Amino acid sequence: xxxxxxxxxxxxxxxxxxxxxxxxxxxxxxxxxxxxxxxxxxxxxxxxxxxxxxxxxxxxxxxxxxxxxxxxxxxxxxxxxxxxxxxxxxxxxxxxxxxxxxxxxxxxxxxxxxxxxxxxxxxxxxxxxxxxxxxxxxxxxxxxxxxxxxxxxxxxxxxxxxxxxxxxxxxxxxxxxxxxxxxxxxxxxxxxxxxxxxxxxxxxxxxxxxxxxxxxxxxxxxxxxxxxxxxxxxxxxxxxxxxxxxxxxxxxxxxxxxxxxxxxxxxxxxxxxxxxxxxxxxxxxxxxxxxxxxxxxxxxxxxxxxxxxxxxxxxxxxxxxxxxxxxxxxxxxxxxxxxxxxxxxxxxxxxxxxxxxxxxxxxxxxxxxxxxxxxxxxxxxxxxxxxxxxxxxxxxxxxxxxxxxxxxxxxxxxxxxxxxxxxxxxxxxxxxxxxx
Amino acid sequence: xxxxxxxxxxxxxxxxxxxxxxxxxxxxxxxxxxxxxxxxxxxxxxxxxxxxxxxxxxxxxxxxxxxxxxxxxxxxxxxxxxxxxxxxxxxxxxxxxxxxxxxxxxxxxxxxxxxxxxxxxxxxxxxxxxxxxxxxxxxxxxxxxxxxxxxxxxxxxxxxxxxxxxxxxxxxxxxxxxxxxxxxxxxxxxxxxxxxxxxxxxxxxxxxxxxxxxxxxxxxxxxxxxxxxxxxxxxxxxxxxxxxxxxxxxxxxxxxxxxxxxxxxxxxxxxxxxxxxxxxxxxxxxxxxxxxxxxxxxxxxxxxxxxxxxxxxxxxxxxxxxxxxxxxxxxxxxxxxxxxxxxxxxxxxxxxxxxxxxxxxxxxxxxxxxxxxxxxxxxxxxxxxxxxxxxxxxxxxxxxxxxxxxxxxxxxxxxxxxxxxxxxxxxxxxxxxxxx
Numbered sequence: 001x002x003x004x005x006x007x008x009x010x011x012x013x014x015x016x017x018x019x020x021x022x023x024x025x026x027x028x029x030x031x032x033x034x035x036x037x038x039x040x041x042x043x044x045x046x047x048x049x050x051x052x053x054x055x056x057x058x059x060x061x062x063x064x065x066x067x068x069x070x071x072x073x074x075x076x077x078x079x080x081x082x083x084x085x086x087x088x089x090x091x092x093x094x095x096x097x098x099x100x101x102x103x104x105x106x107x108x109x110x111x112x113x114x115x116x117x118x119x120x121x122x123x124x125x126x127x128x129x130x131x132x133x134x135x136x137x138x139x140x141x142x143x144x145x146x147x148x149x150x151x152x153x154x155x156x157x158x159x160x161x162x163x164x165x166x167x168x169x170x171x172x173x174x175x176x177x178x179x180x181x182x183x184x185x186x187x188x189x190x191x192x193x194x195x196x197x198x199x200x201x202x203x204x205x206x207x208x209x210x211x212x213x214x215x216x217x218x219x220x221x222x223x224x225x226x227x228x229x230x231x232x233x234x235x236x237x238x239x240x241x242x243x244x245x246x247x248x249x250x251x252x253x254x255x256x257x258x259x260x261x262x263x264x265x266x267x268x269x270x271x272x273x274x275x276x277x278x279x280x281x282x283x284x285x286x287x288x289x290x291x292x293x294x295x296x297x298x299x300x301x302x303x304x305x306x307x308x309x310x311x312x313x314x315x316x317x318x319x320x321x322x323x324x325x326x327x328x329x330x331x332x333x334x335x336x337x338x339x340x341x342x343x344x345x346x347x348x349x350x351x352x353x354x355x356x357x358x359x360x361x362x363x364x365x366x367x368x369x370x371x372x373x374x375x376x377x378x379x380x381x382x383x384x385x386x387x388x389x390x391x392x393x394x395x396x397x398x399x400x401x402x403x404x405x406x407x408x409x410x411x412x413x414x415x416x417x418x419x420x421x422x423x424x425x426x427x428x429x430x431x432x433x434x435x436x
Numbered sequence: 437x438x439x440x441x442x443x444x445x446x447x448x449x450x451x452x453x454x455x456x457x458x459x460x461x462x463x464x465x466x467x468x469x470x471x472x473x474x475x476x477x478x479x480x481x482x483x484x485x486x487x488x489x490x491x492x493x494x495x496x497x498x499x500x501x502x503x504x505x506x507x508x509x510x511x512x513x514x515x516x517x518x519x520x521x522x523x524x525x526x527x528x529x530x531x532x533x534x535x536x537x538x539x540x541x542x543x544x545x546x547x548x549x550x551x552x553x554x555x556x557x558x559x560x561x562x563x564x565x566x567x568x569x570x571x572x573x574x575x576x577x578x579x580x581x582x583x584x585x586x587x588x589x590x591x592x593x594x595x596x597x598x599x600x601x602x603x604x605x606x607x608x609x610x611x612x613x614x615x616x617x618x619x620x621x622x623x624x625x626x627x628x629x630x631x632x633x634x635x636x637x638x639x640x641x642x643x644x645x646x647x648x649x650x651x652x653x654x655x656x657x658x659x660x661x662x663x664x665x666x667x668x669x670x671x672x673x674x675x676x677x678x679x680x681x682x683x684x685x686x687x688x689x690x691x692x693x694x695x696x697x698x699x700x701x702x703x704x705x706x707x708x709x710x711x712x713x714x715x716x717x718x719x720x721x722x723x724x725x726x727x728x729x730x731x732x733x734x735x736x737x738x739x740x741x742x743x744x745x746x747x748x749x750x751x752x753x754x755x756x757x758x759x760x761x762x763x764x765x766x767x768x769x770x771x772x773x774x775x776x777x778x779x780x781x782x783x784x785x786x787x788x789x790x791x792x793x794x795x796x797x798x799x800x801x802x803x804x805x806x807x808x809x810x811x812x813x814x815x816x817x818x819x820x821x822x823x824x825x826x827x828x829x830x831x832x833x834x835x836x837x838x839x840x841x842x843x844x845x846x847x848x849x850x851x852x853x854x855x856x857x858x859x860x861x862x863x864x865x866x867x868x869x870x871x872x
Contacts, residue, residue: 001470001471001472002470003467003468003469003470003532003535004467004468004469005467005536006465006466006467006546009465009466009467009468010465010466012468013466024782024809025782025804025807025808025809025810026782026804026809026810026811027781027782027784027809027810027811029442029445029446030442030445030446030449031439031440031441031442031445032439032440032445032448033439033440034437034438034439034565035437035471035521035551035553035565036437036491036553036565052496052497053496055472055493055494055496056493056494057491057492057493057494057521058491058492058493058494058513058516058517060488060489060491060555061488061509061555062509063509064507064508064509064512065509067507069507071500071503071505071507072500073497073498073499073500073501076500077494080494081494085471085493096439099439100441105826105829105830106826107814109811110442115471117471117472119496119497129470129471129472137814140814140815141815142814142815144797144812144814145814147797151801155804255794256794256797259794259797259798259801260797260798260800260801345463346460346461346462346463348463358691358692358695361580361583361692361695361696362695362696364696365587365695365696368461368462368591371461372461373460373461373462373463374461374462374463375462375463375545376580378543378573378576378578378580378581379576379577379578390541390542393541394541
């Protein structure tokens with residue numbers, strides 16, 4: 001797990017602030033759920049691997065009282081742990097929605113930006129504590145939301161500075177249709193699992209994996225892997241009903257996006273895109289940054305039953321997710337942080353001590369009163385060179401110098417640390433000067 | 437543990453944003469540390485009660501492999517848990533500072549706003565997951581920081597809307613001196629523990645508790661409990677050296693606060709104020725909201741040795757903390773949220789479907805392009821009354837109505853949900869109208 005220093009924290013907060021601002025512009029509201037959930041809420045939702053990677057929290061007090069073994073990890077855990085750390089934001093959101101069934105205004109449009117924890121082996125781009133940023137609209141079947149999510153990806157990633165990215169679109173029904181057309185109707189999961197690895201293992205790898213999974217009709221599948229547009233797919237599928245239905249819904253989404261077009265996002269129909277097959281039932285999305293070896297920074301789709309496990313059946317919805325850590329890494333790789341001016345360091349007052357120090361303290365206070373960040377070096381005994389070195393290390397851009405000679409004539413010197421230019425300003429007009 | 441709905445989340449985020457803004461105006465920078473720390477980092481820092489209340493995280497995988505008992509809670513815990521959830525922000529901060537010893541610019545001015553977890557019995561104003569907001573400056577003995585912290589309390593609480601609050605000030609050396617003067621030099625902790633309860637148990641309660649702790653010189657202590665100003669204390673202490681030293685430092689702090697005075701905060705010398713006695717070594721603070729039964733919303737002080745436990749001896753510093761949950765409760769009690777305009781709900785477009793719906797979708801997009809939050813009701817099949825009821829429940833202030841008749845004449849109707857006033861605007865000038 002990671003510490004974040006001031007620079008990293010600023011950059012992360014910048015990403016979150018852009019996402020929040022965009023989500024709110026579309027009318028989504030933030031909620032937060034607790035870091036811990038009862039195991040009874042989480043169990044059975046994430047499969048075996050998920051349950052293995054979930055961080056369980058030891059019961060407090062004498063947690064072994066009344067426990068009689070067997071002293072074996074798997075069976076002991078539920079006896080000594082009743083809570084675990086949040087593993088994703090979807091299950092806590094579903095629990096939240098089901099809890100508030102009687103008070104929510106539907107469609108409920110919420111976003112949530114919180115850390116989740118997974119006891120995974122750490123590797124590049126994968127962390128044990130990381131933030132998920134989810135936006136969902138539940139309680140409506142309108143495809144207007146899908147169109148808006150494309151626009152949300154477009155606006156958020158554009159504002160973060162990405163110039164070239166693609167929103168891949170597909171539909172769960174199209175995948176069903178494809179499986180039927182290639183004669184693998186009963187092997188939908190196998191087909192999708194193999195196709196979904198296209199980016200990682202290439203066409204030959206997918207061919208091998210399909211064969212291992214008992215799907216041999218590779219020549220027919222090949223165009224899907226190579227990419228095929230909507231009209232070509234129509235021909236390819238030769239009137240398959242599920243494919244037609246899926247395409248019709250995608251067309252409706254496109255019709256909205258002709259009214260309000262994405263500015264930068266490339267929209268691409270990617271029939272091999274599968275994502276969480278057991279969960280999604282309608283249109284699905286994945287967004288990739290092109291270039292820089294960054295890959296996917298988010299995805300999502302439509303589902304039919306968010307809250308069934310919590311007693312509210314057949315509540316539909318659609319949602320997308322942004323991977324904040326991936327976005328951070330991508331922005332770093334592409335040098336996007338340097339181009340963004342999201343931090344103004346404080347104005348730094350050198351401290352000459354005595355009356356000069358007190359005067360600097362007072363002027364710094366006046367700066368803050370008009371909204372300008374300001375600080376006075378705390379120890380007047382330190383030499384000027386040391387004070388300047390400190391300012392430099394802090395990334396200070398402007399230094400105010402108020403020595404005894406300056407004070408005597410009512411002046412202050414303002415040094416631009418970037419250009420080295422130093423100018424003399426009347427103390428009386430100093431604030432006005434700073435405010436430009 | 438608590439879910440936060442949109443309203444609560446907005447309000448909490450508002451508090452955090454005010455605090456961050458004030459901290460940054462004084463040149464403090466944000467860091468973040470992981471939610472989990474190794475038990476080796478946390479153990480021995482919080483006393484027995486702290487260790488009992490700490491949430492330990494079960495090791496992942498086959499955590500019992502190689503463990504041979506005894507099957508007894510206390511001794512088993514360190515064998516099956518190597519991490520625990522953050523219990524406060526101070527110890528992780530100390531660990532962070534010691535880790536970065538070779539790269540930090542001193543004084544290091546950091547703030548940190550993150551949740552901490554304690555397995556405490558929940559009660560009004562006390563939660564198992566709650567946010568701490570800490571600001572510290574380490575690596576300097578300058579009392580300028582203490583003065584700034586008073587100003588930070590003043591500005592932050594004023595901006596949140598509090599009109600009447602007091603920053604109580606004392607000094608650890610004054611407490612030492614008092615214990616000497618009343619003949620309880622070797623019972624400093626007992627004396628302070630009893631005095632610190634003054635708010636809760638009153639003068640008679642403190643008298644009883646002092647007596648139980650073997651301190652009988654109550655008549656001499658009484659003026660300290662009743663409150664006594666700086667000059668009276670000087671006389672009372674009759675030249676005690678520690679008291680003199682403490683008062684001299686407080687005077688230096690006051691001298692800064694005469695240059696830049698707090699706007700609202702009442703500054704009060706409170707010689708019975710004790711706070712974390714084992715930790716603080718210099719000036720100490722506590723801030724209370726007056727009225728509304730709210731009490732303390734923060735405190736802090738100067739310490740001599742932040743990082744000794746992590747191998748960096750004698751690193752001095754000073755810091756304060758804001759209790760965000762207490763502040764939230766106080767703002768709610770005093771009705772301060774209602775008076776603050778920190779949320780603009782989106783402009784809401786009724787959806788008439790067909791061309792009208794598409795046009796609304798487009799205009800909503802134009803609104804967002806100029807920074808105005810906007811959303812279109814997703815389902816045109818729903819009756820207008822239902823759409824309005826939804827808008828109302830969402831707290832929408834302005835509704836845009838674009839029916840077939842409006843569209844035919846290029847107009848849109850804008851309804852103010854608060855006043856009920858509805859006006860007709862040309863579509864062409866709608867955005868300009870909204871921007872006012």
